[in-house]
Amino acid sequence: MDPKNKLFRVALIFIPILFVIGVILNSFMFYAKIRFSAGDWGSELLSIAIIALVLYVAFNYPRFESISITQKLRLSLFFVVTIYGVGLLMTLVTQPVFFTPRYSGSYVLRAYTWSGVIVAHVIGFVAVLSLGSCLRILQTLIFYRRKKNTATFFHLFLLFGALTALSTAITGRPLKYDPSSNHIITFNLLVITTIFLLINAGRVTWVTVLNRRQKFLTFIGGLVFTLISAGLLGAEIGGGATYADMVYSYSRTAGSFLFLMTVFVFVYSISTTINTLLHLPTAAIYDKKVREINSIYSLSRTINSLFDVEKIVVSVTELVCDATGANACWLELANTKNPAFRTHFDFAAVRQREPFQVHFLEVSFRKFLSKHENARLIPSNDQHHHYYLTEPTDWIINNKQPILINQVKRDKRTKDLKRTPIESLIGVPLITSDGMLGIIFAVKSTSFGFDQDDIAIISALANQTTVAIENTRLVKESLEKERLAEELRIAHDVQMKLIPQEIPDIRHDLSKMTLDIGATTVPANEVGGDYYDFVRLADWRCGIAVADVSGKGTSAAFYMAEIKGIIQALAGIYSAPKDLLIAVNDVLFGTIDRKSFITLLYADVDISKSELRFARAGHCPLLHMRDGVKTYIQPNGIGLGLDKGNLFRQAIEEKTIRIDDRDVFVMYSDGLVEARNAKDEEYGEERLSKCLDGVEHLPAGVIKDKIIADVKRFVGSAKTHDDLTCVVFRLADLQKQVVPVAPVTEAETGEITAVRRV
Amino acid sequence: MNGFEVTRKDEQDITVLYLKGYLDAHTYPHFEGELQKLMEEKRYRIVVDFQELSYISSAGLGVFMGFIETVRENQGDIKLCTMSTKVYKVFDLLGFPTIYQILKDPSEARDHFVQANKQ
Numbered sequence: 001m002d003p004k005n006k007l008f009r010v011a012l013i014f015i016p017i018l019f020v021i022g023v024i025l026n027s028f029m030f031y032a033k034i035r036f037s038a039g040d041w042g043s044e045l046l047s048i049a050i051i052a053l054v055l056y057v058a059f060n061y062p063r064f065e066s067i068s069i070t071q072k073l074r075l076s077l078f079f080v081v082t083i084y085g086v087g088l089l090m091t092l093v094t095q096p097v098f099f100t101p102r103y104s105g106s107y108v109l110r111a112y113t114w115s116g117v118i119v120a121h122v123i124g125f126v127a128v129l130s131l132g133s134c135l136r137i138l139q140t141l142i143f144y145r146r147k148k149n150t151a152t153f154f155h156l157f158l159l160f161g162a163l164t165a166l167s168t169a170i171t172g173r174p175l176k177y178d179p180s181s182n183h184i185i186t187f188n189l190l191v192i193t194t195i196f197l198l199i200n201a202g203r204v205t206w207v208t209v210l211n212r213r214q215k216f217l218t219f220i221g222g223l224v225f226t227l228i229s230a231g232l233l234g235a236e237i238g239g240g241a242t243y244a245d246m247v248y249s250y251s252r253t254a255g256s257f258l259f260l261m262t263v264f265v266f267v268y269s270i271s272t273t274i275n276t277l278l279h280l281p282t283a284a285i286y287d288k289k290v291r292e293i294n295s296i297y298s299l300s301r302t303i304n305s306l307f308d309v310e311k312i313v314v315s316v317t318e319l320v321c322d323a324t325g326a327n328a329c330w331l332e333l334a335n336t337k338n339p340a341f342r343t344h345f346d347f348a349a350v351r352q353r354e355p356f357q358v359h360f361l362e363v364s365f366r367k368f369l370s371k372h373e374n375a376r377l378i379p380s381n382d383q384h385h386h387y388y389l390t391e392p393t394d395w396i397i398n399n400k401q402p403i404l405i406n407q408v409k410r411d412k413r414t415k416d417l418k419r420t421p422i423e424s425l426i427g428v429p430l431i432t433s434d435g436m437l438g439i440i441f442a443v444k445s446t447s448f449g450f451d452q453d454d455i456a457i458i459s460a461l462a463n464q465t466t467v468a469i470e471n472t473r474l475v476k477e478s479l480e481k482e483r484l485a486e487e488l489r490i491a492h493d494v495q496m497k498l499i500p501q502e503i504p505d506i507r508h509d510l511s512k513m514t515l516d517i518g519a520t521t522v523p524a525n526e527v528g529g530d531y532y533d534f535v536r537l538a539d540w541r542c543g544i545a546v547a548d549v550s551g552k553g554t555s556a557a558f559y560m561a562e563i564k565g566i567i568q569a570l571a572g573i574y575s576a577p578k579d580l581l582i583a584v585n586d587v588l589f590g591t592i593d594r595k596s597f598i599t600l601l602y603a604d605v606d607i608s609k610s611e612l613r614f615a616r617a618g619h620c621p622l623l624h625m626r627d628g629v630k631t632y633i634q635p636n637g638i639g640l641g642l643d644k645g646n647l648f649r650q651a652i653e654e655k656t657i658r659i660d661d662r663d664v665f666v667m668y669s670d671g672l673v674e675a676r677n678a679k680d681e682e683y684g685e686e687r688l689s690k691c692l693d694g695v696e697h698l699p700a701g702v703i704k705d706k707i708i709a710d711v712k713r714f715v716g717s718a719k720t721h722d723d724l725t726c727v728v729f730r731l732a733d734l735q736k737q738v739v740p741v742a743p744v745t746e747a748e749t750g751e752i753t754a755v756r757r758v
Numbered sequence: 759m760n761g762f763e764v765t766r767k768d769e770q771d772i773t774v775l776y777l778k779g780y781l782d783a784h785t786y787p788h789f790e791g792e793l794q795k796l797m798e799e800k801r802y803r804i805v806v807d808f809q810e811l812s813y814i815s816s817a818g819l820g821v822f823m824g825f826i827e828t829v830r831e832n833q834g835d836i837k838l839c840t841m842s843t844k845v846y847k848v849f850d851l852l853g854f855p856t857i858y859q860i861l862k863d864p865s866e867a868r869d870h871f872v873q874a875n876k877q
Contacts, residue, residue, distance in 0.1 A: 550816035551783065594827065595820035599852065618852040638853025642823055651856040670816075670851075 008060055011053040018053070019125050022046040023118070026250070030117050044169055047124070047251030054132035064136045069144075069206050070214055076137045077225055079130035080265060083243070084228050086126045090119045091237045098241045098249060109245045120250035127247060128254055131261040138268060144206040157196035157264075164189040165256035174248040175256040193260065201267040204275045211290075212283035215276045222273030229266035233259075292457040295323035299464050307472045309333075316440065316465045317351040323461070324426075324454045326442035331465075333438040388416045389441070392427050396439055402428040402455045406448045424449035428458045430466040437466055488526040488554075495527050495557050498564055500534050507734060508540040508607040513661065515542055515605055516732040518704030521669075521725040529556030530669045530723035533564055535571040540608040543571045543580075546667040546727050547600040548619065550639075555596065562591065563598055563640070577602045577615040578654035585617070585640045585648045592641040599639045601667050605659075607731065612657045612665070618642070620673065623666035623688070624657070628696065630689045633657075661731040664696060664703060671722035675711050678718040683711055704728040761785075764792045772803045772871055774864050778810040781818035790821050797825065802834020805867040809840040814848055822858070835859070835874070837867040 022043060029039050058064065067075070090096075096116035098109040111117040143150055164186060168175045171183040179187050210218060232243050241249075244262070248255035279286075302315045313331045320329040329351045391413040392403050405425045408414045414425060424444040430437035440462055444450065499521060506515035521530050529549030537543055545567055549556040566587050567580075574580040581602060588598065599619035605612050614622055618639030621632040635653035642648070657663075668688075675683040691710040695703045707726050762785035765776040773796055781789060796804060806822075808814075822836060829836055839861040841849065849855065861867045 548816070550820050595824040597816075597820065597823060597852075599816075620851065634851070636853065636856075638856050642853070643857060647856050651853050 005060070008057065011057050015050055015053050015057070015129075018046050018050050019121070022050070022250075023121050026117050026121065027114065030111065030114055044251055044253060047128075047254040048169070050125070051128050051132070051254065051257055054128050055135070058132045058136040059139075061133075061136070064133065065140055069141070069210065070217075072137045072141060073218060073221060076134045076265075077221055079134050080225060080228050080232070083123070083127050083130050084231060087119075087123045087237055087243055087246075090122055094119055096120075096241075096246075098245065109241050109249045111249055116246075116249070120246045123243060124247040124250040124254045124258070127243070127258045127261075131258065131265070134265060135261060138200075138264070141206055142200055142203040144203075150203065153196055153199050157193065157200050160189055160193040160196060161257075161260050164193050164260065165253045168256045169251075169253045172252065174244065174252065175259045194263075197260075197264050197267060201264065201271045204268075204272050207272065207275045207279055208286070210276075210279075210283075211287050212280075215279055215283045219273060219276040219280065222269050222276060225269035226266060226273060229262050229269060232262045233266060288453060291323050292453075292460070295319040295457070296460050296464065299461055307475055309469055309472050312465060312468050312472065316461055320440060320442050320458055320461055321351045323457050324442055324450065325444070326426075326449075327421075327445050329440065329442040331438060331440050333469075334436060388420070390416070392425065393439065396427050396429050397436065400429055400431060400436065402426065402459060404450055404452075404455055406450060408447070421445045423447040426450050426454060426458055428455065428462045430462050430469070432466055432470060437469060440465070491554060491557055492523075492526040495523075495560065498561055499531065504534050504536045504542055506536070506540060506542045506605070506607065509734075511607065511610075512734045513607045513610075513731050514734050515607060515729060516700040517544070517727065517729040518699070518701030519725075519727040520704055520708055521723060522708070522720070523723050524671070524720045525553065527554060527557040528723035529553075529560055530671060530725040531560045531564060532667070532725055532727050533567060535568060537572065537604070538606075541604070541606045543567075543577075544603045544605065544667065544727060544729060545600060546619065546669060546725055547598055548669045548671070548723070548725070549598050550596050555593070559592060559596060559598060563588065563600070567602075575604075576654060577604050577613050578652050581615050581617050581637070581640070581652055582645070582649055585643070586645055588641050589644055597639040597641040599670075603665070603667065603729075605729065610659055610731075612659050613654060614657075615652055615654045617648075617652065620668055620670055623668070623692075625664040625666070625692055625696065626662055628693070630692060632685060659731060661733060662696065664692075664700070664728065664730045666692070666703075666707070667727040667729075668707075669723060669725040671720075671724040672707075672711055672726055674722060675715050675720065675724060676718060677715050683714050687714065699732070700728040700730050762788060764789055766792065768801070769868070771801065772805060772868055773801050774805045774807055774867075776807045776810065780813045781811060781821075782813065782815035783817040786815075786817045786821050789818070790824065793821065793825050797828060800832070802829045802832040803871050804829065804834065804836045805864050805871075806836060806838050807840050807864050808838065808842065808845050811842070811845055814845055816852075819848070819852060819854070822854075826857070835871070837861055837870060839863050839867050 025039065025043055025046070029043075064072070064075075094113075094115035096119040097112035098116055099112045111120055139154060142154055164175065167183065167186040167189055171186055173182055173186065175186065175190060176182060177190070182190065207215065207218070234242060236242050237246075244255055244259050247258045299316065299319050302312075313333070317329045317331055320326060392405070395413060396403055403413075403426070405411045405414055408417050408422050408425055414422075417425070422443045423446050426442045428440045430439065440458055442450070442454070442458060500519070503517045503519065504515075507513065517534070519532050521528070521532060523530065529551060531545075531547045531549070533545045533547075535543035535545070547560070547563055549559040549563070563584070566584050570580055570583050570587075574583055581600065584600070592598070597618070600617045601614065601619040601622060602617075603612055603614040603622065614633075614635075616622070616635050616637040618637060621634035624631045624633055633655060635655045637652040638648055640648075666688075673683055673685055673688060677683075687710070688707070691707055692703070695706060698706075704726055707728070708724075711724065762779040762781055763777075765778070767774045767776070775789075775792060777789070779785070793804070796802075822838075826836055837859045838849070838854075840863050841860060846860070849858075849860065854860070859867075859870060861870065
């Protein structure tokens with residue numbers, strides 16, 4: 001109750017006070033043997049006030065609203081029994097005597113003894129208290145499924161009930177279903193009240209939500225309720241008076257209230273009893289449906305919040321046990337690596353209810369049970385389990401349908417389960433769009449323990465589980481993909497840093513010559529295996545390397561980083577390119593995967609000597625152009641990392657060329673000459689040569705751009721499948737040196753172009 | 759996707775693998791598996807026939823390197839034969855002729871194995 005509500009407290013205090021005043025007033029009137037209408041009316045007004053206050057309190061008492069339906073039913077039965085019990089007890093103890101006074105027109109009984117006055121008062125008071133509370137409880141039940149008119153009809157019932165009671169107070173005749181004893185107005189009001197009473201008594205929809213046991217108890221309780229309210233209406237309990245008669249002698253309004261309320265309670269309990277009786281046969285099925293809905297609901301709630309396969313399977317087995325009443329349930333998940341084989345189902349989760357014990361489950365799940373809190377999927381290599389359930393499982397795998405065996409001991413498919421306590425078995429597959437995820441098994445220790453409904457509910461749970469597990473896997477996959485993409489991006493950034501950002505300034509002041517270089521690499525993917533590098537050996541001497549790591553992707557990128565390190569470290573030590581490459585191979589062979597190798601072309605340009613020395617380790621030849629004549633120079637040599645050392649040493653050949661500013665050199669990777677267009681034609685050396693016609697006088701950077709542009713034009717819309725690298729270099733006069741106007745930046749084309757900083 | 763096929767022919771202790779189609783980053787695992795099978799069967803005298811192979815990439819070349827050591831440790835060899843000019847060029851560029859015997863046809867390769875046996 002709301003302590004802040006003053007009116008409520010005042011009403012609570014005033015109810016007993018008014019009652020006591022009423023007792024005193026009536027006792028006085030009884031002993032004084034006086035009969036004056038003011039006293040009579042005073043008593044009447046007192047009882048009206050008590051009824052009003054009781055109703056006010058009852059309708060504002062929040063507990064009546066919040067308790068459960070069964071509690072409400074029990075409470076109202078208690079109230080009615082209280083009236084009956086109190087009345088019976090009082091009459092037995094005090095033996096009240098009532099008589100019909102002449103002046104009352106033989107309508108109303110009067111107490112002949114003082115005990116009669118008290119009995120009438122107490123019963124009246126208890127009745128008003130109890131029935132007022134009852135009315136409130138019934139109201140909450142009637143409002144259980146409140147519709148538009150529910151409240152209207154209830155309030156109309158109250159209104160006409162009050163009017164009827166008042167009219168009896170005024171006419172002085174007790175309320176009865178008897179037109180001859182009632183005033184015509186009273187009777188008409190009573191008829192209307194009765195109509196609304198019947199309408200309200202029909203509202204017993206709350207019966208449906210009770211479970212079977214509750215329905216049964218409500219039916220029994222309803223019978224008791226009906227009998228007692230019938231007793232309140234009709235039974236003479238002492239001195240030839242019924243309950244109503246006694247209360248009428250106390251107050252006509254209270255008597256009418258008691259009468260109407262008892263009728264209402266009587267009709268309502270009949271209505272309830274009949275309804276529950278009608279619902280009883282279907283109650284079990286209804287209960288089951290409710291369980292099903294609840295378990296599916298709680299499953300979807302659980303698994304939508306979980307992205308953890310193990311937790312999902314644990315809650316599924318629990319729910320299957322709850323929903324079907326199975327003694328044990330377990331879920332097996334197909335091994336994702338070997339989904340086709342029976343032996344590769346993983347035990348995912350199990351529920352066994354005491355005292356149900358299945359030997360092979362115990363054996364199979366021992367590990368699982370011991371680690372239950374952090375359940376893990378246990379690989380099913382357990383022979384016991386395999387042996388026992390081979391045939392049902394094969395059947396499910398072949399038919400992709402649930403299996404229901406209600407007489408395990410008699411079914412051929414489950415002959416291996418003879419020594420187990422299992423009598424009924426259900427197996428439901430978890431079917432996905434592209435196969436079977438696993439199987440849910442549920443077993444019972446009674447034959448005919450499952451029916452088609454159980455298959456339906458386990459199937460529903462299975463569907464939810466399938467979706468949840470697939471979602472979980474997809475989420476994991478996409479997270480993984482995201483992570484990989486991020487790592488590739490980082491690898492790309494790192495790799496881009498490994499490629500020279502600047503072209504070294506190599507010059508020889510004496511001969512007024514400089515080394516003019518243009519270089520670009522275009523990776524086909526995020527990370528590539530192509531690589532070029534410059535090693536500044538002296539002011540006038542530079543090493544230039546172009547390499548291609550076999551294969552693509554991350555491993556190629558690693559080897560590329562490695563080769564850069566090796567070359568940068570060793571280039572200063574070995575002056576001859578041949579010796580350098582032999583040394584590089586020696587270092588690399590120990591660390592590189594047998595299937596991988598690196599091809600490399602290394603040139604050592606010395607401006608002071610006007611000399612180019614180079615060696616080739618399986619790489620594309622060096623293209624030399626002079627006076628329009630193009631030569632592909634391919635000295636012997638095998639790829640790095642292919643041979644331990646001897647063969648490599650024997651095979652490698654070094655070449656030396658005298659150079660001047662008429663020479664143009666092109667180093668490239670196979671991605672350039674093997675670039676393919678949509679017609680699957682190769683770019684090839686011929687096109688490369690043709691592209692270089694008449695470029696002798698151009699700066700290296702421009703020649704390089706021309707080559708790349710030509711290759712790109714050739715490839716067109718076709719997908720590039722290999723990295724593409726091109727390094728062009730030549731000698732140039734220091735004074736005439738031309739700097740490329742606008743170097744192409746990486747952001748625009750994905751190319752990595754080294755730029756000569758001036 | 760360009761297809762790739764390996765046909766295997768066993769002649770006494772020599773196995774001839776006939777390659778067909780494209781041997782590249784997508785198809786090399788197939789070829790690798792075939793060689794792996796030979797290793798498991800302890801057949802180390804292998805002839806690879808390239809007659810119908812139209813393309814080989816660096817990933818395809820790597821496969822040979824993955825097995826040559828094991829094969830030679832077991833007194834066997836991988837001999838290559840019947841290469842088109844284009845395929846030969848790829849092998850040559852990489853310096854494979856220094857490492858592998860590249861022969862005219864499978865029968866010549868067989869003869870080489872027989873001679874090696876006599877020695």
